[in-house]
Amino acid sequence: MNTERTRILLASAAILAASACTNNDGRLDLTQGDPTWGDANRATMAAQVIDPSPEYDSPIPPTSAANAVRAADAYREGNVEQPERIRTTDAGPD
Structure with missing residues (x-):
């Protein structure tokens, strides 16, 4: 009996809360009138x-x-210039 009363109360509260979101035409309006x-x-x-x-x-x-050929040959031969390592945790010059 107590759980049924709680369910009815919660359903009523949900219906009242949802009705507050409608505009004058009765349509659901979640934009609060902001175009x-x-x-x-x-x-x-x-x-x-x-x-x-x-x-x-x-x-x-x-x-x-x-x-393109020079770049591909350098890659195959392992002669690619490695980029300088940059630490991402550095905030700037010391």
Whole structure:
């Protein structure tokens, strides 16, 4: 009996709380009347969309086969110049 009364009380509270989120038309309104609600998400999603028909100055980007061959040969021979190690925990110059 006590658990049934608790369930009814909780259901009533949930219904009252949900009714506070409706506007005058009775529709659910989570934006609290702010017309710009969600603009940041929409702008972020739009920034991540790739242009389906990009236009470039030149149809084929300039490349150098000779440089590519030298880089591949250096990699195979183990003559690749190692980059300088940088510690990510350094805050700056000592």
